[in-house]
Amino acid sequence: MKVAIIFLASLALVAAAAVPQLQDEEYEYLFTSWAKQHGKTYIADEAIHRFNVFKANLDRIRAHNAAGKSHTLAMNKFGDLTNEEFRGMYNTFQNIDRSYIRSRNFANLSTVGLPNSVDWNAAGKVTPVKDQGQCGSCWAFSTTGSVEAAYAIAANAAPISLSEQELVDCSSAQGNNGCNGGLMDDAFQFIISNNGICTESSYPYVAAQNPSCNTGCTSAVTISGFQDVTPSNEDALQAAVAGQAVSVAVDAGGYDWQFYSSGVLTDACGTELDHGVLAAGYGTLNGTPYWYVKNSWGSSWGQGGYILLQRGSGSGNPGECGITLSASYPTGASHA
Numbered sequence: 001m002k003v004a005i006i007f008l009a010s011l012a013l014v015a016a017a018a019v020p021q022l023q024d025e026e027y028e029y030l031f032t033s034w035a036k037q038h039g040k041t042y043i044a045d046e047a048i049h050r051f052n053v054f055k056a057n058l059d060r061i062r063a064h065n066a067a068g069k070s071h072t073l074a075m076n077k078f079g080d081l082t083n084e085e086f087r088g089m090y091n092t093f094q095n096i097d098r099s100y101i102r103s104r105n106f107a108n109l110s111t112v113g114l115p116n117s118v119d120w121n122a123a124g125k126v127t128p129v130k131d132q133g134q135c136g137s138c139w140a141f142s143t144t145g146s147v148e149a150a151y152a153i154a155a156n157a158a159p160i161s162l163s164e165q166e167l168v169d170c171s172s173a174q175g176n177n178g179c180n181g182g183l184m185d186d187a188f189q190f191i192i193s194n195n196g197i198c199t200e201s202s203y204p205y206v207a208a209q210n211p212s213c214n215t216g217c218t219s220a221v222t223i224s225g226f227q228d229v230t231p232s233n234e235d236a237l238q239a240a241v242a243g244q245a246v247s248v249a250v251d252a253g254g255y256d257w258q259f260y261s262s263g264v265l266t267d268a269c270g271t272e273l274d275h276g277v278l279a280a281g282y283g284t285l286n287g288t289p290y291w292y293v294k295n296s297w298g299s300s301w302g303q304g305g306y307i308l309l310q311r312g313s314g315s316g317n318p319g320e321c322g323i324t325l326s327a328s329y330p331t332g333a334s335h336a
Contacts (some may be wrong), residue, residue: 019059019066030075038077050080061259070288071263071308076301078258087253090135090297091274092181095249095326099231102185102326109239117283119292120245121306125152126280127161130306133207135179140164141296142247142276143187147197149245149280150333151221155236160220163203170194170213178209184247184276188226196222196336213335224332231325232256233315238282241291245280246329248293249273250309250321257321260302262313264288266310271322279323282311289313291323329331 003004022030031054035041041048061073078086105227120126127148132141152159168178173188176182191197196219203217229246230236240246252275256268264285281292289311300307309320318325 019062019272022058027051027058030058031055034075034079038079040080051137054079056260057255058202060255064256069263069266070310071186071265071268072261073256073259074261076259076261077298078301081258083253083255083258086258089134089275090132090138092179092251093139093249093276094119094175094177094181094183095273096183098183098185102228102231102328105226105228106230107236107240107329109229109236111235111239111245114238114242117281118242119281119283120153120290121280121294124244125149125159126278126294127159129294129299130164130205130296132164132296135168135207135209136181137164137168137179137207138168138296139176139182139184139276142186142249143184143191144169144197144200144280145278145280145296146184146245146247146328147188147191147221147223147330147333149278150223150330151335152224153244154333155335161200163198163200163205164212165210166198166203166217169210170215179207182276184202184249185226185228186262188223188328188330189224190252191223191330192193192225195219219336222334222336223330224334226328226330229324229327229329230315231327232318234312234317234319234324235314237279237291237324237327238311238313240327240329241275241279241282244329245278245294246327248277248279248323249326250275250277250293250323252277252321257307262303264290264308264310265320269321271318271325273322273326277307279327280306291320293323 149158172189175188198217251269278294280294290308
């Protein structure tokens, strides 16, 4: 294994060396254009630092794409952030060992006769991609995503956009911590205890935790329970996603997530779960099976706000980026 890692690292260095170096004026032009596009302004010393971060990120992106891998990277709104800064701002899923509790709530799902592909977004059961901003509320967006889809499927209707802000502000009693992280299961429990969750329009998102919970809005959708999916079992996750969109946690801390653009991401991340997202379907691209995953970093990121993660089969492995390790979905969705 160590020899293989060294070999792969050597290939990456060769690929990086093969990419023609940009001239200083080219980097400066690209950085200036990027900063203008994203409304970035800096004081003098910060501008120099952010330029150097941007330059290093651009070099990494160009080297990756020159290597001919199964997925591509592209410069985006995260271009002036180091990977450490990026992880601290956006990846705050609380990876707490709840294996005993979850084991008592595993769904009993049949894996027989599953469809070859599922796309709940194309089916009109998933709301448009949202943007969590610089608030570690990914868990709230994953939760609303699965509840929105569960209601739309159960009611045979269009999804109702639900309030992440209510979860951020109001679910601390269930164990969540606002912009500093949370768990989808705990958010499901809040919705059950609260007899529902309000709409996005009645309790709008502000990308920060308010000092108090707004109890003035009226719940629109509720759930009666939730189920956890048996971990390290991609067949079980496929069965769950065949029935509805599923909240999942992933290891999204690397550069491949920060600058993902297109294609199927394979063998590019570990299993240190740090980000809540939504498994909105699955399929196959150019012979590679994938999970179709909705993110909460805006529609300008990735493939219109989505990422394709390599999909395997059977049990015994955690799946790409640990996608099988903490999956769950709401049950009994209805009007509140």
